Each structure stands twice: as structure tokens, then as C-alpha cells.
Amino acid sequence: MSDYSVFDIAGPIMIGPSSSHTAGAAKIGLIARSIFGKQPEKVTLFLHGSFAQVYAGHATDRALISGLLGFAPDDTRLCNAFDIAKEQGMSYEFKTKNLGKEYHANTVQIIMHTGAEETTIIGSSIGGGVVEIKQIDNFPVRLTSSQARFCCMVIWHQHTADLIDSIVEYLSKIHKKIHHQIASRDPHNIALSLTIMVLSQPLSEAELKEITKKAGITKVVKLQDLPV
Amino acid sequence: MYDFNTGEKLLEICTQSNFTIAEVVIRRELQLNENARREAIMTELANRLEVIRSGVIEGLNRKDKSVGLMVGGLANKLKARLDNPDFAFFHSKVVAKAMTYAIATNENNACMGRILAFPTAGAAGVIPGILCAVAEEFNYDDDAILDAMLCASAIGLIIAENASLSGAGGGCQAEVGSATAMGAAAVTQLRGGTPTDCINAATLALKNTLGLVCDPIGGMVEVPCVKRNGMFATMVFSASDLTMAGLVSFVPFDQVVDAMKRIGDMMPDAHKETAMGGLAQTKIGREQTKKLGIKITGV
Numbered sequence: 001m002s003d004y005s006v007f008d009i010a011g012p013i014m015i016g017p018s019s020s021h022t023a024g025a026a027k028i029g030l031i032a033r034s035i036f037g038k039q040p041e042k043v044t045l046f047l048h049g050s051f052a053q054v055y056a057g058h059a060t061d062r063a064l065i066s067g068l069l070g071f072a073p074d075d076t077r078l079c080n081a082f083d084i085a086k087e088q089g090m091s092y093e094f095k096t097k098n099l100g101k102e103y104h105a106n107t108v109q110i111i112m113h114t115g116a117e118e119t120t121i122i123g124s125s126i127g128g129g130v131v132e133i134k135q136i137d138n139f140p141v142r143l144t145s146s147q148a149r150f151c152c153m154v155i156w157h158q159h160t161a162d163l164i165d166s167i168v169e170y171l172s173k174i175h176k177k178i179h180h181q182i183a184s185r186d187p188h189n190i191a192l193s194l195t196i197m198v199l200s201q202p203l204s205e206a207e208l209k210e211i212t213k214k215a216g217i218t219k220v221v222k223l224q225d226l227p228v
Numbered sequence: 229m230y231d232f233n234t235g236e237k238l239l240e241i242c243t244q245s246n247f248t249i250a251e252v253v254i255r256r257e258l259q260l261n262e263n264a265r266r267e268a269i270m271t272e273l274a275n276r277l278e279v280i281r282s283g284v285i286e287g288l289n290r291k292d293k294s295v296g297l298m299v300g301g302l303a304n305k306l307k308a309r310l311d312n313p314d315f316a317f318f319h320s321k322v323v324a325k326a327m328t329y330a331i332a333t334n335e336n337n338a339c340m341g342r343i344l345a346f347p348t349a350g351a352a353g354v355i356p357g358i359l360c361a362v363a364e365e366f367n368y369d370d371d372a373i374l375d376a377m378l379c380a381s382a383i384g385l386i387i388a389e390n391a392s393l394s395g396a397g398g399g400c401q402a403e404v405g406s407a408t409a410m411g412a413a414a415v416t417q418l419r420g421g422t423p424t425d426c427i428n429a430a431t432l433a434l435k436n437t438l439g440l441v442c443d444p445i446g447g448m449v450e451v452p453c454v455k456r457n458g459m460f461a462t463m464v465f466s467a468s469d470l471t472m473a474g475l476v477s478f479v480p481f482d483q484v485v486d487a488m489k490r491i492g493d494m495m496p497d498a499h500k501e502t503a504m505g506g507l508a509q510t511k512i513g514r515e516q517t518k519k520l521g522i523k524i525t526g527v
Contacts (some may be wrong), residue, residue: 006273007272007276010273010344010377013279013342014345016340016352017346018350019348020394056521
């Protein structure tokens with residue numbers, strides 16, 4: 001059975017002018033913010049391909065910042081995202097960069113900073129407002145907007161098999177079903193791993209804290225109820 | 229049980245169950261997501277109908293220029309003509325209204341207003357245009373309009389599955405062409421057509437848009453997109469009228485979708501939303517692109 005929903009056809013609700021270059025860009029910004037775990041103080045954005053070519057006419061830049069500020073793709077504050085970012089003390093810089101042929105034409109790399117904390121993501125807007133996160137820091141992944149929409153956990157951790165087993169065990173104990181799991185290794189440092197767990201039920205803050213306590217974990221964030 | 233990937237399969241389900249296309253779509257949606265509830269789906273759809281309506285109203289009232297400065301105030305001008313008893317449209321009131329409302333929606337989109345991408349932002353005007361116009365002129369209630377949206381979505385689902393809904397994927401035939409086909413099925417259901425009639429209207433509309441390229445100036449969703457949505461909204465009524473008068477498409481729906489897919493695949497990249505061909509590369513198109521500081525590489 002095809003997994004297109006009626007709401008993929010009759011949607012998304014969005015601020016114009018383009019589902020791929022505006023709504024998709026806003027979604028990438030929103031997911032990037034959630035992966036960072038909070039609003040970054042400083043962001044550098046590298047626009048690739050068609051994003052680099054025609055961003056101005058589609059407000060791709062404003063849409064990305066709007067998402068990074070936590071606004072949904074249909075939030076009219078998208079139009080004033082630059083001013084709001086200044087008010088809220090989020091500095092931003094746009095550059096263009098050829099990320100390589102392997103990336104979709106509508107792709108952006110976002111580096112987010114707060115103090116010494118830094119996270120980089122690469123996201124692509126593949127059409128009709130559907131987006132995919134292709135890389136988190138050095139970890140190649142494939143996280144789609146429909147997976148990020150409901151509930152998923154991104155875990156940065158040491159590469160130890162026991163750790164993931166103990167998380168799986170804990171989730172099973174609190175009756176949270178893992179719908180889909182993505183495991184990725186840092187090609188430059190094999191000791192580091194990133195695991196994404198797409199869950200069928202939402203996770204509470206307390207439950208997330210419980211998982212964060214486990215030995216070998218660097219960082220855990222949850223993406224939940226994102227309007228993407 | 230209610231899953232369909234083709235027009236043929238959809239009609240088979242409708243015939244066996246004696247349901248409308250809208251009812252089959254709702255049951256398919258319930259089957260797709262075990263947590264979904266009919267009431268919640270209809271509430272969300274009603275929410276989206278409100279976005280359609282407010283987008284039309286915003287578009288009719290706004291007089292500002294679009295981001296690319298190529299459209300703005302067009303719907304407002306048309307609305308004034310509609311309200312002026314001394315101005316005569318060739319089209320009947322409902323068709324002139326649909327054309328106006330479609331342009332209003334796309335203009336709102338081009339001016340960074342809030343819209344429903346149904347099925348895409350570039351083709352966002354056709355369906356809102358015709359639905360708002362027929363609701364006003366023929367007094368259809370919201371329940372009937374929501375069912376019409378479901379019927380339109382069925383056509384969109386089949387096209388998305390077998391071809392494409394995006395200009396980058398298959399040219400404008402895939403965007404505005406699909407929206408026109410979806411709209412034709414929707415109005416045909418509203419006026420009491422059978423599921424076979426709805427599919428036939430969609431077929432006639434889609435067949436008539438084959439080959440349409442996506443060549444917007446500067447890659448922006450403005451020229452020719454905004455006026456094109458208005459003009460294709462009028463074609464929705466032709467397709468539905470021909471159908472209800474008993475004219476049947478020689479080529480069946482699924483074969484037209486297949487033709488659209490093959491045409492899209494053979495279409496050069498220059499005519500698939502890259503702004504590297506057609507209208508985008510006319511003298512005025514290049515001048516406007518330059519004026520806006522947009523660089524189209526590869527030309």
C-alpha cells in the first residue's frame with residue numbers, strides 16, 4: 001500500500017511561494033533546531049544547488065531562519081524571521097557551497113553554535129514540502145520529515161553494543177515501541193556512533209532524562225510533535 | 229481493502245462497495261494509520277478548507293507586489309470587474325469567479341501569504357478557485373465541499389503514485405495539469421456525477437494539459453504560474469460539462485497518467501522548473517531575472 005496520505009496531497013499548509021524552497025526549507029530549519037536541542041546563538045548556513053541559485057526569490061533564507069527560530073511552515077512570522085532572529089540574539093550567516101553531486105539540488109548544510117556546543121546537519125527538500133536529513137555531524141543518516149513529525153530520539157554515543165541494548169530494554173519496560181531504528185558510525189572516528197530511534201509513542205521529559213543518564217551517552221535529544 | 233493505485237482499481241472498489249470516491253478515500257486513510265479517527269480526519273480537512281478560504285480572501289484584498297515584482301493586485305482588479313455590472317465576462321458568473329479566486333490564491337502565495345499546497349504551491353489556485361466559486365454560486369454546504377476535496381485527493385494520490393505532482397519532476401502538466409484533473413473530478417462529484425463520471429472528467433482535463441512545460445521566469449512561482457492557475461480553473465468546468473453531457477474519453481485515465489509520466493521523463497531539464505528554457509529565457513524573462521539579482525547557472 002502506498003503511504004501517501006490525503007494530507008500529503010491536500011497540504012502542507014504553508015507560507016508561499018514554494019513548497020520545496022520555502023515550506024521545505026522551514027521544515028529543515030525546524031528539524032535542525034530540534035536536533036541541536038535548543039535555539040542556537042549562532043548559525044552558519046551553506047546553500048547548495050538550486051537553494052544557492054534561487055533562494056532569494058523563494059525566501060529560502062528567511063524560511064530556514066524561521067524554522068531555526070522554532071516557527072512552523074505556516075507561521076506568518078516567517079516573513080519577519082530576520083528581524084526576529086536579531087531581536088532574539090540569534091546571529092546568522094549565509095554562504096554558498098557545492099556539497100557534491102550526491103546531494104539533491106535543494107540542499108543546505110547548517111552549523112549551529114551555542115558557546116562551545118556545535119552541531120552540523122545537512123538537509124534536503126525533495127519535493128512538495130517533504131524533507132530528509134542526510135547527515136548529523138559526521139554521521140550519514142536518512143531521517144524523513146514524516147519520521148520527525150511524531151516522535152524520535154537522536155542519540156550520540158560511544159560505540160558499545162550494551163548501551164543500545166539497555167536503551168531498548170528500558171523502552172520496552174516503559175511500553176514504548178520502536179517503529180524504526182537508524183544506526184550510523186562516524187567514518188573518521190569509529191569509536192563514535194549515532195542512533196536514531198523512531199518511536200510509536202511519545203516520550204516524556206523524565207523518560208528522556210532516564211536515558212540520558214546511561215554510561216557512554218554523549219547527548220540525547222527528542223524530536224516530538226514537530227509540524228513538519 | 230480500500231487501497232488503490234490506479235483509476236481502474238478505485239472504480240472497482242467504488243462499484244463493489246457502492247461508495248463515493250470520497251468515502252473510499254476516507255476509508256483508505258483510516259486503513260493507512262491505525263491511530264486515525266474519522267472525526268479527526270474531517271476536522272483537519274475542515275481546517276484546511278478554512279486555509280483555502282482565508283487565502284482567497286487575502287488574495288482578493290491585497291494590492292502589494294509579489295517577491296519577484298511580476299504580479300500583485302491582479303485578483304483585486306478582477307474582483308472589481310466581477311462587482312461591476314457594466315463589465316461583461318464571456319464566462320458565466322461561476323467560471324469568472326473561479327478564475328478570479330484561483331488567481332487570488334496564487335497571488336497570495338507569490339506575496340508570501342498563507343496557502344494550502346493542494347497539490348503544490350505552484351498549482352495551489354485551481355482547486356480553491358473552483359471550490360469557493362461553486363460553493364458560493366450553488367450553495368453547497370461544507371460537508372459537500374470536504375467530500376469534493378477528498379475526491380480531488382484521490383486523483384492526486386493516483387498521479388503521485390504513478391507519475392509526479394511536481395514541476396521539477398514532470399513539468400507543469402504534472403502540477404497545474406494534475407490540479408485541473410483533481411478539480412474536474414471534485415466538481416463532477418459535487419454536481420451529482422458518478423465515480424465513473426468523476427474519473428472521466430479528470431481524464432479529459434489531464435489529457436488536455438499533456439506536454440505543458442514548467443518554465444517560470446527566474447524560477448519564481450509568478451510568471452506564468454499565477455494567471456495560468458486562473459485559466460486552467462476555467463478548464464475544470466469544460467471537462468465536467470463535456471462529461472455530464474455524455475462525452476467519454478477515448479483514452480482511459482490510467483493510460484493518460486502513463487502518457488504524462490512518459491512525456492515528463494522525456495522533457496528536457498530546461499523545461500522542468502530550472503528557469504533555463506522557455507519563458508524564463510525570453511528577453512524580458514532574462515532582464516527580470518537579472519534585475520532581481522538571480523543567477524541561473526548552466527545557461
